Amino acid sequence: MKKQLFKDPMNVIITGVGGQGNVLASRVLAGMLVSAGYVVTIGETFGMSQRGGSVMSHLRISRESVMSPQIPQGRADIIVGLEPAEALRVLTRYGNPGVVALINSRVVCPIGVITGELSYPPLAVIESTFKKLTAQSWMIDATSTAVELGNPILSNIVMIGALEKTELLSISRRAFEKEIAKDMTADKYEINLRAFDAGASMIGNIVD
Amino acid sequence: MSKLLSPTGTPVLFMGNEAIARGAIEAGLNVAAGYPGTPSSEIIESLAGVDRERKLYVEWSVNEKVALEVAAAASFAGLRSMCVMKQNGVNVASDFLLHLTASGTRGGLVLVTCEDPGALSSVNEGESRYFARMLEIPLLEPSSFQEAKDLTKWAFELSEAIGNVVMLRSVTRISHASGNVICGKLPAKSRKAQFDYDGPVMDSRTGPMISTPVVAKHALHQKKLKDVEALFEKSPFNRYEGPAKPQLLIITSSVCFLYAEEAIRMLSLQKRVGILKLSCTWPLPQKLLKKCLRLTDKILIVEEVLPFLEENVKVLAEGMFKQIGGKTFYGKMDNTLPAVGELNPDLVAAALAKIMKVKYKLLPVAYTQELQKAATLIPVREMTFCPGCPHRASFWNIHNALQLDGREGFVCGDIGCYAMAALSPATGYHTVPTLHSMGSGTGLASGFAKLDVFGMDKPVLAVCGDSTFYHAVIPALINAQHNRADITFIVLDNSGTAMTGFQPHPGLTVSAMRESVPAVDIAGICKAIGANVAISDPFNLEGTCKILNSFVSDKGSLNVLIMRQICALSPERKGKKIFDVKVNETLCLGDSCGCNRLCTRIFRCPALTWDRTKKKAVVDEVICAGCGVCYSICPQKAITKTEANG
Numbered sequence: 040m041k042k043q044l045f046k047d048p049m050n051v052i053i054t055g056v057g058g059q060g061n062v063l064a065s066r067v068l069a070g071m072l073v074s075a076g077y078v079v080t081i082g083e084t085f086g087m088s089q090r091g092g093s094v095m096s097h098l099r100i101s102r103e104s105v106m107s108p109q110i111p112q113g114r115a116d117i118i119v120g121l122e123p124a125e126a127l128r129v130l131t132r133y134g135n136p137g138v139v140a141l142i143n144s145r146v147v148c149p150i151g152v153i154t155g156e157l158s159y160p161p162l163a164v165i166e167s168t169f170k171k172l173t174a175q176s177w178m179i180d181a182t183s184t185a186v187e188l189g190n191p192i193l194s195n196i197v198m199i200g201a202l203e204k205t206e207l208l209s210i211s212r213r214a215f216e217k218e219i220a221k222d223m224t225a226d227k228y229e230i231n232l233r234a235f236d237a238g239a240s241m242i243g244n245i246v247d
Numbered sequence: 248m249s250k251l252l253s254p255t256g257t258p259v260l261f262m263g264n265e266a267i268a269r270g271a272i273e274a275g276l277n278v279a280a281g282y283p284g285t286p287s288s289e290i291i292e293s294l295a296g297v298d299r300e301r302k303l304y305v306e307w308s309v310n311e312k313v314a315l316e317v318a319a320a321a322s323f324a325g326l327r328s329m330c331v332m333k334q335n336g337v338n339v340a341s342d343f344l345l346h347l348t349a350s351g352t353r354g355g356l357v358l359v360t361c362e363d364p365g366a367l368s369s370v371n372e373g374e375s376r377y378f379a380r381m382l383e384i385p386l387l388e389p390s391s392f393q394e395a396k397d398l399t400k401w402a403f404e405l406s407e408a409i410g411n412v413v414m415l416r417s418v419t420r421i422s423h424a425s426g427n428v429i430c431g432k433l434p435a436k437s438r439k440a441q442f443d444y445d446g447p448v449m450d451s452r453t454g455p456m457i458s459t460p461v462v463a464k465h466a467l468h469q470k471k472l473k474d475v476e477a478l479f480e481k482s483p484f485n486r487y488e489g490p491a492k493p494q495l496l497i498i499t500s501s502v503c504f505l506y507a508e509e510a511i512r513m514l515s516l517q518k519r520v521g522i523l524k525l526s527c528t529w530p531l532p533q534k535l536l537k538k539c540l541r542l543t544d545k546i547l548i549v550e551e552v553l554p555f556l557e558e559n560v561k562v563l564a565e566g567m568f569k570q571i572g573g574k575t576f577y578g579k580m581d582n583t584l585p586a587v588g589e590l591n592p593d594l595v596a597a598a599l600a601k602i603m604k605v606k607y608k609l610l611p612v613a614y615t616q617e618l619q620k621a622a623t624l625i626p627v628r629e630m631t632f633c634p635g636c637p638h639r640a641s642f643w644n645i646h647n648a649l650q651l652d653g654r655e656g657f658v659c660g661d662i663g664c665y666a667m668a669a670l671s672p673a674t675g676y677h678t679v680p681t682l683h684s685m686g687s688g689t690g691l692a693s694g695f696a697k698l699d700v701f702g703m704d705k706p707v708l709a710v711c712g713d714s715t716f717y718h719a720v721i722p723a724l725i726n727a728q729h730n731r732a733d734i735t736f737i738v739l740d741n742s743g744t745a746m747t748g749f750q751p752h753p754g755l756t757v758s759a760m761r762e763s764v765p766a767v768d769i770a771g772i773c774k775a776i777g778a779n780v781a782i783s784d785p786f787n788l789e790g791t792c793k794i795l796n797s798f799v800s801d802k803g804s805l806n807v808l809i810m811r812q813i814c815a816l817s818p819e820r821k822g823k824k825i826f827d828v829k830v831n832e833t834l835c836l837g838d839s840c841g842c843n844r845l846c847t848r849i850f851r852c853p854a855l856t857w858d859r860t861k862k863k864a865v866v867d868e869v870i871c872a873g874c875g876v877c878y879s880i881c882p883q884k885a886i887t888k889t890e891a892n893g
Binding site for chain 1: 258259368593622628633
């Protein structure tokens with residue numbers, strides 16, 4: 040049975056740096072929503088555009104129809120940021136006063152910052168900007184949780200677990216289990232479930 | 248079971264490329280061949296994943312021209328075949344394509360080109376639709392994921408009905424986007440291959456497959472294209488949506504249809520603007536166009552890259568002037584829409600708002616100002632080689648050898664991840680000033696090396712990747728040897744077609760269908776051409792630099808250095824580190840070291856960062872791939888490496 044969408048379409052943007060598992064996160068999320076009966080359109084780019092650069096997946100969730108794979112400016116409903124500066128980059132282009140954001144606090148330095156030509160905004164500034172310009176936001180250290188679980192690449196799944204707990208989308212742990220069971224081996228399935236649960240446990244205490 | 252073989256009737260989330268692959272399987276595909284290129288690669292990959300279940304022959308060919316030849320052979324033998332490439336691949340295949348469209352085909356043959364408006368993963372904004380017009384073949388452009396599947400299936404029937412190639416053009420935002428698709432039936436039977444050629448020369452079913460007699464066959468070819476136009480008039484893939492009397496008619500194709508729909512909704516213009524969505528774009532269905540052009544006087548044409556539809560619609564409208572009257576056209580040619588780059592709903596909405604004189608509801612001004620203020624805080628994220636990428640070490644070696652030589656030598660670049668050395672010059676340590684098509688680096692180097700008689704005495708180098716070597720470099724290398732062009736040619740061999748997702752190539756012992764196949768040896772080919780050949784590991788800076796120095800200073804011969812090191816992202820490496828790398832904080836002198844921060848300012852590995860508080864280098868262990876190259880570059884030996892055990 041389909042839960043009500045807050046609006047139709049719901050526009051979700053998952054963003055991060057190439058190599059953080061952006062594409063997998065969007066596929067898993069979309070897979071759960073298609074199984075729940077929604078029409079989902081994902082827009083993303085990969086190939087040369089991913090090498091160490093900014094990456095974005097646009098998800099449009101509708102009861103009825105296929106949508107443009109690019110979300111119009113100012114029209115995101117949910118931003119999932121696997122990297123703080125990338126989350127902010129997406130907010131400045133797709134943000135609006137009603138947007139909700141979930142951000143991983145682990146920084147991946149752009150080359151210009153490493154060389155000293157550019158500076159990276161302090162995390163506290165990023166966090167306060169989100170507080171000010173979104174309806175609600177959470178910042179969690181998903182990468183540290185993933186490292187504790189044994190592999191930083193699990194950060195994306197920690198974030199999906201956290202997203203489920205926010206109850207912004209009609210997804211559930213059960214749906215996640217079913218989705219990853221489709222093509223993950225038993226050991227991968229187990230560790231991904233643990234990452235999902237760890238993410239979910241990070242939301243709740245931090246709500247505004 | 249593979250998702251590609253999902254049962255009939257259930258909605259599946261397919262990437263556009265998977266939808267195209269499924270459509271081909273539903274059409275009873277037998278043979279598929281292609282060359283990897285973003286955004287096309289997943290079509291061949293997903294077909295190769297179901298080769299046994301569907302009794303397919305699938306191959307990664309050496310290049311796009313050979314891929315089309317392989318697909319054509321299957322067609323001549325009565326099988327259904329598909330050939331897949333990215334936009335510039337059509338240029339590579341085009342000489343054979345010209346002759347193939349002249350001889351005609353038998354079993355359905357669909358040429359799929361996945362194009363990249365905005366060059367998101369390309370070094371060109373190539374446009375293949377003009378090939379369809381120039382070579383007089385049908386052109387189909389899917390506008391959604393469902394249609395990508397359905398049109399592909401129909402393309403095979405169409406190809407068989409007219410005995411010629413059908414071109415299906417997708418774009419990044421269809422190919423790499425995903426959406427719900429409802430699958431159709433999978434055919435039970437496979438075809439048997441039989442090639443007849445004893446019949447009369449003009450009999451396309453039994454005669455020889457040749458393009459002569461040219462004029463007579465050309466006339467037949469054109470007659471068939473007229474039949475296609477009649478089919479397109481009735482095709483459900485072309486349709487008008489909107490009010491009976493629109494104030495503006497949008498004519499569009501491909502993903503631009505979704506942008507146009509969204510833009511109309513954004514501006515609430517549903518009652519004033521209609522859309523003619525064309526998925527069959529060459530030859531254009533004239534009667535349908537006439538009917539729709541009559542609806543209104545203002546026409547906006549929405550399409551990406553060149554104004555193909557716009558030009559062709561205008562020519563037809565001119566011919567219908569007496570029946571439809573004068574029209575005002577908006578599009579790329581009058582700059583209502585940008586002439587270059589990819590489109591999106593915002594750009595289409597801006598064009599619509601201008602023509603319809605409506606305002607787009609914007610965000611509160613104060614909020615927008617806050618967003619703009621926040622935007623100034625965000626550092627640009629430049630593309631770069633991944634942590635642990637062998638190319639970083641290779642260009643470090645090349646840079647050092649050229650510095651030591653001191654004659655301002657340079658490198659002609661080529662297509663692959665290593666193109667980054669040219670696209671972001673500091674990433675290649677400013678050694679690579681040219682970048683064009685696959686194999687062109689070596690051809691250019693061959694030419695530059697002959698300019699010494701005109702006073703240009705510099706060492707000339709060329710680089711190419713392992714897959715690129717087979718694709719188009721070999722003729723250029725032969726040219727260099729035969730014409731005594733003394734170049735240093737470097738193969739950046741990372742054991743796979745890394746940029747597009749590790750597809751196998753002729754240098755490996757595994758095929759697309761996971762069968763064991765003979766590898767073709769790069770060193771052996773170079774030796775047979777007559778070059779001096781050496782092999783080194785680019786992570787071994789000292790050894791590699793020594794060979795490079797001797798090659799660069801050597802005049803009078805063709806020298807080839809194969810720098811061999813597996814890609815850091817390769818599935819074989821499984822994300823395992825070779826070394827645990829750390830910075831010894833006591834040894835790192837930071838700003839006071841005379842190295843001027845060589846490691847973080849010049850070497851530019853994303854995993855080797857600078858701690859601004861401690862003013863020392865630090866390894867980001869989360870992203871470090873453990874290649875250990877930075878250990879070798881630190882003059883202070885402050886970076887340590889120990890064998891990793893995981």
